[in-house]
Amino acid sequence: MAFGKGCHLHLIDGSAYIFRAFHALPPLTRKSDGLPIGAVSGFCNMLQRYVEENAGPDAPTHVAVIFDKGSHTFRNDMYDQYKANREAMPEDLRPQIPLTRTATEAFNIACKEIEGFEADDIMATLACQARRAGGRVTILSSDKDLMQLVGDGVEMLDPMKNKRIDREGVEEKFGVGPERVVDVQALAGDSVDNVPGAPGIGIKTAALLINEFGSLEELLDRAEEIKQPKRRQTLIDNRAQIELSKKLVQLDEGMDLPFSLDDLEVRDPDPEILLGFLTDMEFRTLTKRVADRLGAEAPVIPEATAAVTEEAAPDWPAIDAATYTCVRDLETLHAWIDRAQQVGTVAVDTETTGLNDMRCELVGVSLAVAPGEACYIPLAHRAEGGDDLFGADDLADGQIRMQAALDALKPLLQDPSVMKIGQNMKYDAKVLSRYGIEIAPIDDTMLMSYAMHAGEHGHGMDTLAERYLAHTCIPIKDLLGSGKSMITFDRVPIDKATGYAAEDADVTLRLALTFKPQLHRAGVTRVYETMERPLVPVLKQMEMTGIAVDRDVLSRMSNAFSQKMAMLEEEIHDLAGEKFNVGSPAQLGEILFEKMSLPGGKKGKTGKYSTPADVLEDLATEHDLPGRVLDWRQLSKLKSTYTDALQEHINPDTGRVHTSYSIAGANTGRLASNDPNLQNIPVRSEEGRRIREAFVAPEGKTLVSLDYSQIELRILAHMADIDALKQAFRDGQDIHAMTASEMFNVSMEDMTPDIRRQAKAINFGVIYGISGFGLARNLRIPRAEAQGFIDRYFERFPGIRKYMDDTKAFAKEHKRVETLFGRQIHTPEIAAKGPRAGFAQRAAINAPIQGTAADIIRRAMIRMPDAIAKLPVRMLLQVHDELIFEVENGAVDDLIGVAKGVMENACDPVVKLDVPLVVDAGQGANWAEAH
DNA sequence: CCTGTCACG
DNA sequence: GACGTACGTGACAGGG
Numbered sequence: 001m002a003f004g005k006g007c008h009l010h011l012i013d014g015s016a017y018i019f020r021a022f023h024a025l026p027p028l029t030r031k032s033d034g035l036p037i038g039a040v041s042g043f044c045n046m047l048q049r050y051v052e053e054n055a056g057p058d059a060p061t062h063v064a065v066i067f068d069k070g071s072h073t074f075r076n077d078m079y080d081q082y083k084a085n086r087e088a089m090p091e092d093l094r095p096q097i098p099l100t101r102t103a104t105e106a107f108n109i110a111c112k113e114i115e116g117f118e119a120d121d122i123m124a125t126l127a128c129q130a131r132r133a134g135g136r137v138t139i140l141s142s143d144k145d146l147m148q149l150v151g152d153g154v155e156m157l158d159p160m161k162n163k164r165i166d167r168e169g170v171e172e173k174f175g176v177g178p179e180r181v182v183d184v185q186a187l188a189g190d191s192v193d194n195v196p197g198a199p200g201i202g203i204k205t206a207a208l209l210i211n212e213f214g215s216l217e218e219l220l221d222r223a224e225e226i227k228q229p230k231r232r233q234t235l236i237d238n239r240a241q242i243e244l245s246k247k248l249v250q251l252d253e254g255m256d257l258p259f260s261l262d263d264l265e266v267r268d269p270d271p272e273i274l275l276g277f278l279t280d281m282e283f284r285t286l287t288k289r290v291a292d293r294l295g296a297e298a299p300v301i302p303e304a305t306a307a308v309t310e311e312a313a314p315d316w317p318a319i320d321a322a323t324y325t326c327v328r329d330l331e332t333l334h335a336w337i338d339r340a341q342q343v344g345t346v347a348v349d350t351e352t353t354g355l356n357d358m359r360c361e362l363v364g365v366s367l368a369v370a371p372g373e374a375c376y377i378p379l380a381h382r383a384e385g386g387d388d389l390f391g392a393d394d395l396a397d398g399q400i401r402m403q404a405a406l407d408a409l410k411p412l413l414q415d416p417s418v419m420k421i422g423q424n425m426k427y428d429a430k431v432l433s434r435y436g437i438e439i440a441p442i443d444d445t446m447l448m449s450y451a452m453h454a455g456e457h458g459h460g461m462d463t464l465a466e467r468y469l470a471h472t473c474i475p476i477k478d479l480l481g482s483g484k485s486m487i488t489f490d491r492v493p494i495d496k497a498t499g500y501a502a503e504d505a506d507v508t509l510r511l512a513l514t515f516k517p518q519l520h521r522a523g524v525t526r527v528y529e530t531m532e533r534p535l536v537p538v539l540k541q542m543e544m545t546g547i548a549v550d551r552d553v554l555s556r557m558s559n560a561f562s563q564k565m566a567m568l569e570e571e572i573h574d575l576a577g578e579k580f581n582v583g584s585p586a587q588l589g590e591i592l593f594e595k596m597s598l599p600g601g602k603k604g605k606t607g608k609y610s611t612p613a614d615v616l617e618d619l620a621t622e623h624d625l626p627g628r629v630l631d632w633r634q635l636s637k638l639k640s641t642y643t644d645a646l647q648e649h650i651n652p653d654t655g656r657v658h659t660s661y662s663i664a665g666a667n668t669g670r671l672a673s674n675d676p677n678l679q680n681i682p683v684r685s686e687e688g689r690r691i692r693e694a695f696v697a698p699e700g701k702t703l704v705s706l707d708y709s710q711i712e713l714r715i716l717a718h719m720a721d722i723d724a725l726k727q728a729f730r731d732g733q734d735i736h737a738m739t740a741s742e743m744f745n746v747s748m749e750d751m752t753p754d755i756r757r758q759a760k761a762i763n764f765g766v767i768y769g770i771s772g773f774g775l776a777r778n779l780r781i782p783r784a785e786a787q788g789f790i791d792r793y794f795e796r797f798p799g800i801r802k803y804m805d806d807t808k809a810f811a812k813e814h815k816r817v818e819t820l821f822g823r824q825i826h827t828p829e830i831a832a833k834g835p836r837a838g839f840a841q842r843a844a845i846n847a848p849i850q851g852t853a854a855d856i857i858r859r860a861m862i863r864m865p866d867a868i869a870k871l872p873v874r875m876l877l878q879v880h881d882e883l884i885f886e887v888e889n890g891a892v893d894d895l896i897g898v899a900k901g902v903m904e905n906a907c908d909p910v911v912k913l914d915v916p917l918v919v920d921a922g923q924g925a926n927w928a929e930a931h
Numbered sequence: 932c933c934t935g936t937c938a939c940g
Numbered sequence: 941g942a943c944g945t946a947c948g949t950g951a952c953a954g955g956g
Contacts, residue, residue, distance in 0.1 A: 584954055585935060604935075606955095612936065637937060641951055666948060670940085677950045680939035688938075712940090765946060774946025835944050846947040850940090854948095880940045880948090 003062060003261035005134040010060040011123045013141035014067040014111075017046055018100050020160070022093050026520045030282050034513070035344040036092040036419075037281055040099045044278065044286055046159075047107050050140075052293070060138070062130075062264040065104045066122045069113040075248050081901065082248060084867055085194045085908045090529045091441045095344070095417045099281075106277035108269040110259075117255065120145055124251035127154050129261055144173065145193075148181040148251060175207025183216035186246035192909050195248045198238050201231070216246060271296040317372035319471050319506060321499030325375040328398045333405060336367055336375055337412045343369050347421040347509035348413065348439070350428045351376075351501050353488040356675065357430040358544070358651055358658045362402070363490045364497060365409065368505035371513070376498040376505075379405055382490050396494060406435055413439045421445065421512040423461045423504070426536045426663070430544060440537070445508055447532040448515035450664035451524040455816065455826030455847075459664045465507050468514050473507060474500045527823050531855055532663065534862045538875075539661050539671075541865065546656030547678070547876045547886070550926075551647055553694040558643040561635045568632040575625040582632055585611045591625075598622060614777075638682065642691045649676045661878070668847050669823050669854035671878060679879045683931065695927035702892050702923050704873075705930040706899055707882035709918040710735055711853045712767050718914045719820070719848065720803035729915040736760040742796050743789070762793055766800055767849050769842025804845050811844035819851040820911045821859075856917070857881060860906035867902045871895055884927070896921045 003009070021042025028038040047065075054060060075082045104111035112122060120143065127137045127149045135153065139146055142158040147170045150156055156165040163169075170178045174185075187206035189197020198206075209226070213219035220239055226232035235242070271294045278287040279299045291298035317323070327333050340346035347368040354360035363381060368374035379402045383394040412418060414437065422428050425444040432439050449459040457463055465471045479492045479500055489497065519525045573579045576595070580587045589609020593601030598619050604610045613633070619626040649657045657676065665672035673679040681695070682688025697703045713735055717725035728738045737751050740759030746752075758779060765775045772787035779786060794801045808830075811817050816826040825847040829840035857878065864875055864883070872888040873895045883903070887895045903919045924930040 581954080583952095586954075606934070608935090610935075633936080637952080640953075641938070645951080665950095668948060670948065672949055673939095674950065677939085680937090680950065682938060684939080768947040769945095771945055773944075778946070838943095838945055839947095842945080842947065850948060853940095882940085 003130065003133050003135055003264075007061045007130070007133070007135035007261075008058070009126065009130045009135055009137045009261065009264065010054070010063040011126060011137065011139045011141075012050070012063070012065040012109075013119060013123070013139070013143060013146075014065040014100065014104070014113075015119055016141055016143060017043055017065075017159075018093070018097070021046060022090070022096075027092055027516060027525065029516075032282060033343040033345065036096060037099070039093055039096045040103060040281060041283055041286070043100050044103050044107075044281070044283060047103065047109070048286060048290060050159075051107065059266070061266060062135075062261060063266050064110040064112050064126070064264045066119040066126075067101070067111070067113040068119045069117070070115045073116055073118055074252075075118075078247055079244055080870065081194050081196075081867075081898075083193050084863065084902070085191065085905060087530050088534055088862065091419070091443065091533060092529070094441060095419070098417075102277060106269070106274045108267045108274070110264045112259065114255070114257075117252070121252040121255055122257070124149055124253045125255040125257060126261065126264075128253040130154075133261065135261075145185075145249060145251070147173065148178055148185075148249075149253075150178040174203060176210050180210050180215065182246055182250050183210045183219075185249040186216055186242055189245055190249070193248070194905075194908075195245045196238075196241050197245050198234050198242050200234055205231070216242070269294070275299055316510065319372070319469070319503060319510075321474065321503050323372060324498055324502030324506070326494060326498040327375050327377040328400065330400055330404060330408060332375075333377060333400060333408050336369070337408060339369050340367060340412055341415065341418060344417065345369075345419045345421065345509075345512075346412070347374075347505045347512065348428060349422065349501060349504040349508060350431050351489050351497065352431055353490050357427050357660070358434075358546075359653075360431065361490070362431055362435055363488075364501055365405070366501040366505040368502070368509040371510050372506065374502040374506040374509070376501040377405060377409075378494045378497060380490055381492065381494050381497065384493060398494070406437060410437050413437050416441060419443055421508055423464075423508045423511070426540055426543075429536065429540050433540065433544065442533070442536060443512055443516070444533060444536065445511040445515060446664050447536075448512070448519060448528060451528040451532055452515065452518060452522045452824070453826065454664070454669070454824065455667045456828060461504065461507060461511075464511050469507065469510055471507065474503060476500070522824070523822065524824060527821065531669075531821065531823065531858045531862070535663055535858055538861050538865060539663065542875055542877065543658050543660055545874050545876055545886075546651065546654055546658035547884070548655070548696050548698050549646060549650055549657045550694045550696050551650060553696075554643045554647050554691075557691065557694075558639055558647075561639040561643060565632055565635050565639070568628050568635070572625060572628050572632065575623075575628065582629060583636060585609070588629060592619065596623065596625070598626075634685065634687065638688055638691065642682065642688075643694075646676060646691075646694070659877070666854075667825055668851040669819065669825070669858070670850065670880060671854075673878075678877055681927070689928055692928035692931065693926045697886050697925055700889055701886050702889050702925065703876075703927055703930040704885045704887055704892060704895055704899075705882055705922045705927070706885070706896070706903060706919050707879075708853070708857070708903065709920050711856065711881050711917065712849050713763055714913070714915045714917065715820070715849050715852045716767060716800075716803075719852070720797075720799045721914070722797050722799045724797070726914050732918075736763060739763055739793075743792050758789070762789055765790075766793070767846060769804070769845035771838075771842070807845050807848065808841050811841070817844050817848050819848050819855050820907075821852065821855040823851050823855055825851055853881060856906045857883070857903070860903040863902050863906070864899065867898050868895065871898065882931075884930070892923055896923075 018039055022039035025038040025042045027036060028041055029035060030037045101111055114122060123139060130137045131152050131154060137154040139156045140159050141156060142160055146156060150170050151167050167177060174181050176184055184203060184206040187198050187201050188203045189195045209219055213222060223232055223235040275287060275291055278290060279301055282301050284301055288298045349366045350362060351364040352360035352362055364376055364378040366374060366376045378399045381396045383396045413420060419441055420439055421443045424446045425442045429439050446459045449464055462473045465473050479496055480486050519528050569582055572582055576591045580591060586608045588611050592598045593609050600615055601609050613630060616626040616630050651658055659673045659678040660675050661671045661673055682691050714729055717729055728735055736759045737748055737756050740746060740751060740755045741748050743759060744755055746755055761779050770790055772783050772790060776783040776786035807817060811827045811830045815828055816824050818824055827840050827844045829836050830844060832840060871891050871894055873891060874886050875883060876886055877884040885895060900919045904917045907913055922930045
């Protein structure tokens with residue numbers, strides 16, 4: 001039947017169906033092989049319900065499910081920030097996308113998508129064609145972008161609320177008719193799609209203006225006539241941005257489609273094909289329901305053989321090193337690869353010659369496809385007994401040639417439809433990357449544990465195996481030994497290595513099967529999917545890039561420090577009247593408190609005097625020696641930890657320094673940097689800050705540093721809901737001065753640096769879970785006075801005390817606290833008695849604040865690679881509230897614009913802060929200049 | 932291997 | 941009423 005009068009076209013927004021199905025359902029997996037199919041299941045159920053509900057007299061004559069295809073559309077060419085705030089597609093959803101197309105076809109419903117266009121444009125074009133032909137159209141979607149199509153026989157139906165949206169519905173939502181919806185959207189913008197619009201103008205104001213002037217064009221041409229001065233200026237200043245926004249929201253109704261309306265005619269499904277598909281997916285209930293409706297026999301779905309179920313199966317085979325396979329030829333390897341491909345999920349572990357993933361060599365790879373089914377593929381083990389001059393570096397027999405094995409593994413490890421599970425996958429991903437394999441998609445058991453159990457215990461594999469599998473892993477010591485006689489993994493006999501390596505893969509797989517279904521129940525799926533797992537490739541890239549360090553600068557500083565230290569040491573020995581080890585607190589304590597009888601000597605647990613800096617500072621007024629020791633200590637620290645150690649960390653292959661970030665190191669969600677720690681490079685003292693001059697941009701490039709201004713205090717203002725603080729941040733005030741002014745009744749004009757400094761200490765104290773003692777020590781004032789400050793602070797900002805009390809109460813009740821983004825930090829010690837309770841309480845107060853800040857910069861980092869993809873720039877480092885980039889000189893301003901936007905909007909669209917986030921930028925030839 | 936000290940946010 | 945107290949990290953040196 002040709003489409004025409006009397007015809008009724010249904011357009012189903014396929015992508016919306018998929019996302020709703022994905023988020024509404026727990027992460028179901030196909031029993032036989034663990035393939036994630038939650039979204040497919042939900043999608044099929046929705047299609048079936050659609051079919052059942054649309055069989056009556058008003059049944060459509062034509063129907064199509066329309067999908068988005070490709071992430072880059074013509075709108076991105078107009079505006080590269082379009083939809084830049086979108087969360088990346090969850091890894092579990094990705095492999096399900098093609099299956100939803102297959103499902104649509106199995107239902108024998110037309111399934112359409114066109115590369116480079118959004119589903120909305122296809123639907124707009126089809127709706128217009130149908131309208132012109134005199135037919136009716138119903139769009140099954142709740143997307144407000146589609147409301148511009150309503151009218152003249154086109155309606156929308158919100159499938160969630162089962163609510164029809166006609167002209168009146170659109171006017172209710174936008175305050176204007178469908179033909180003016182794009183005008184309102186152009187002004188109001190859209191944070192979800194990142195359409196800028198006019199700042200400060202929302203839907204209400206936009207509708208008011210459009211109704212007054214008739215159209216957007218008219219409004220912009222006659223903007224001078226607007227009465228409100230601020231509004232007038234906004235429209236005049238942002239004309240180009242508003243016009244761009246209109247182009248972004250305007251749907252393309254005139255696409256050239258490679259099919260016609262007639263191709264969308266409603267067709268009955270072929271029972272064999274549809275039931276075949278549902279059976280393949282192992283949807284028991286739905287298969288039966290569909291079979292009943294089609295009057296067909298429901299096929300029998302065999303019980304699952306593999307042990308992938310909602311709960312970790314209790315009947316898993318025991319973990320036994322003797323049962324694993326050693327893969328020594330290509331044929332066997334291919335059999336394992338095929339098996340992994342079929343299952344769709346495989347645990348992967350690499351064995352290497354060391355712990356440094358930038359320098360070690362690959363020795364072997366292990367795989368696990370089901371509990372108890374694991375293998376080890378040795379690749380570079382050395383021949384045994386070769387400890388003499390000859391043969392020591394010969395490869396042991398019976399190993400597949402490295403390159404041949406990697407060539408065979410590469411398609412599996414890069415296959416987008418096969419999930420690769422690892423424990424601390426960043427390590428393996430970096431090693432494999434150095435061998436030409438970019439492993440993806442990945443799951444990480446360490447990160448699953450971190451998302452669920454941060455604060456409860458560590459997340460190393462041995463710990464997890466003990467706790468969750470009641471299994472003690474083979475200690476690596478048993479293979480490598482320890483201390484001086486320790487060997488590298490390539491010297492381990494292959495038999496012994498097989499048991500160890502394959503066990504790691506087996507354990508990892510079992511942990512993943514245990515944890516994966518628990519994520520949803522613990523309420524941390526989103527944390528894991530959006531803030532843990534996607535960070536792995538981002539950090540991998542940063543770490544592998546590294547930062548250029550000028551060895552000569554460090555070396556000269558080391559020499560200068562040595563000389564000064566030698567001079568100081570001599571002076572110290574003279575003042576003490578004897579030679580001793582200045583670096584030994586024990587010996588120094590003896591000199592100070594015994595020999596010289598200076599006051600304030602306190603002994604620690606070990607019965608030795610303690611000589612921290614603040615004690616020495618107090619003593620400096622009494623004697624010259626303590627001051628000299630402090631100077632010596634500073635130089636000693638700078639030399640040993642920085643100027644000397646950093647030189648050792650310059651990678652000979654790249655000439656750069658490559659830190660490694662632990663994602664699951666800090667309980668709060670912060671990263672930790674190690675080998676070397678580049679998050680504690682000196683900055684507070686002038687002498688220390690000069691070490692940053694050694695961190696440089698190569699010729700023709702610039703280092704750019706972007707840091708969040710006062711992010712934790714802003715979060716506190718939001719979370720504790722303190723109006724005065726929130727307003728101060730909105731007005732861009734000096735927050736410490738403002739606090740001081742409020743507390744001490746000093747006007748901002750009469751503010752002295754000292755009053756401000758005290759207020760600043762209190763502000764930070766609040767974040768740390770303030771105590772009179774702590775503040776007193778920090779400010780070096782009597783305890784009673786400090787307590788007075790705190791009392792006055794709480795009097796002025798009662799919301800802060802309420803936040804602290806509420807947080808403590810929450811922690812006591814739930815044994816955990818949460819960030820604004822849902823990250824959980826467990827506080828098992830909160831119920832402890834004695835001093836531990838105090839620690840736990842203050843940690844509980846601090847964790848949501850520090851953790852939310854950590855979440856925000858994580859989100860920014862995850863979005864950054866896409867945002868800066870077109871610029872000649874690389875992201876190098878993260879220092880908690882700061883990101884450092886290396887950029888070609890010509891692109892500095894572009895980078896600052898783009899990256900700042902990503903950082904300042906990193907909360908979107910999940911959390912709306914009541915305070916703005918502000919990012920400051922710096923640039924220079926080295927880190928000292930950029931900061 | 933633990934402790935003290937000190938570098939950072 | 942006494943006790944011990946700011947939050948989160950990592951690296952280095954000394955000393956058993």
